[in-house]
Amino acid sequence: MRISELSRRSGVPVATIKYYRREGLLPEGRALNPTAVEYGEEHIQRLRLIRSLIQLGGLSVARTREVLEAVDRPLDAFETLGVVHHALPVPSADKNGKGGQEDSVPDIAADEATSGEGATARVETLIESMGWQISDESPHRPALAESLAALARLGAEYTTDDLLPYARLATSTADLDFEQFDGIDDRIALAERAVVLTVLFEPVVRLLRRLAQEDANHRRHHRRACRRE
C-alpha cells in the first residue's frame, strides 16, 4: 500500500508517518520507483506500537527508539517485557501532585531536611521479605525509596511491616495482570499489551481503589452508627 493508505488504515497522519521514518522509528518501505514506496502490514503494526509507546506510554522519541530496538532483537517474551516495563514512566509523588492545580500559587520553599533515612534499606528488606526477584537496574526500586522518604518528611513513616500487606496484594494484582499476557506470542503484540497494561490499566486500578475507599468509609460509618443504636 502507498503512504496515503497506510495513513488511512493506521489513523496516523502522513506528516507524522514521515516524521517517525525520519526519526528511525518506522522502517523504510519497499521502493517501487523513485517516487513511490510500498508499505506492508508490518508497518501498520509497528505504527500502532509507536503510537501506544509515545501517546499512551508518554515515552520520548529517544526512549521509544530504545524500546523498538529491544523489540527487534531476538529476545524472548520475558526479556521484551522487561525492557518495555523499565522504559515506561515511573510513578512518583511529584508527578501526582501537579494534576489538579488550576491557578498559580506562590511557591513554598522546601523547608524540611531530607528525612526518611533508611528508606532504601526498607525497600531492600521488603523485596527480600517478599522473595521478589528485582533487577539492580529497576527504576522502581529507587522510586519507591523516594516515595517513602517523601512520606516520612510529612510525618507519615511506613515500616516494612506496614508495607508487607500492601506488597502481598500487589503480588495478587500482578498475577491477574500476567493472565492477560496468556496466549500472546508475537513480540510486538506483547510489547503493545505491556504498555496498555502498565500505563493504561493503571488508572483503572487506582480508580477501583478510590471507589473501594469510598465504600470502606461508608461501611465504617454504618458500623459505628449501628453500635450507637
Next chain:
Amino acid sequence: MRISELSRRSGVPVATIKYYRREGLLPEGRALNPTAVEYGEEHIQRLRLIRSLIQLGGLSVARTREVLEAVDRPLDAFETLGVVHHALPVPSADKNGKGGQEDSVPDIAADEATSGEGATARVETLIESMGWQISDESPHRPALAESLAALARLGAEYTTDDLLPYARLATSTADLDFEQFDGIDDRIALAERAVVLTVLFEPVVRLLRRLAQEDANHRRHHRRACRRE
C-alpha cells in the same frame, strides 16, 4: 506568636502566609494593636493542611477553600473524609500519558470514534456486584467509565468479570488504608491524613504493583525454563 514566628515554625514564607490570608484560606489572627497580629497553634495546624492540599494534593486555591469550609463545618469524620476524597485530583489515563514526554512530537489526530459503549453500564454493574456504596456525585464513577472506554478504543475490552477480581483486591487495599485512620479523631488531622493516604501513598501502591509485575515476569519465565529442561 507573630507572623515571623508562624513562618519559621510552619516553614511557610511570610509572603505565602499573607497570600493564604488574602485568599481566605487562613483565618485572621488576633489583633494586638493596629500593626501587630497574634497567631496561635491552630494557625500552624491550618497552614499544614493548606500546604498538603495545595502542594501534595495538587488542589487549586478555590478547591482548597471548599475543602477547608467542609472541614470547618461540624461534620463527622465520615463526611469530612468524603468531601476531601471527592475534591482530590482524579486519576485518568490522560494525565498518565503526559509523564515522560521529553521532546515534542507532532500531534496525532484522534481517529477512532469514541467506542467503549456501555462502559458506564459496566461500571454500574461492577459497583452493584461488589455491593459498593458509592454516591451519585462521585467523580470516580465517570472517570472509571472513561478509562474503560479509552481501553476499548485500543482494542482492550474489559468485561465486568475481568474487573471483579481487581475490585476485590481494591477492597482489601481500602481496608488496609482505613486502618491508618484508626485513632484519629481531630477533623483537621483526619483531612491531612486523607490527602497523604489518597495522593501520596498512591505512588507507593503503584510502585509495589510495578515491582510485583517484574517479579511475576521472572517467576513465569523460570517456570517455563524449568518445563523445558
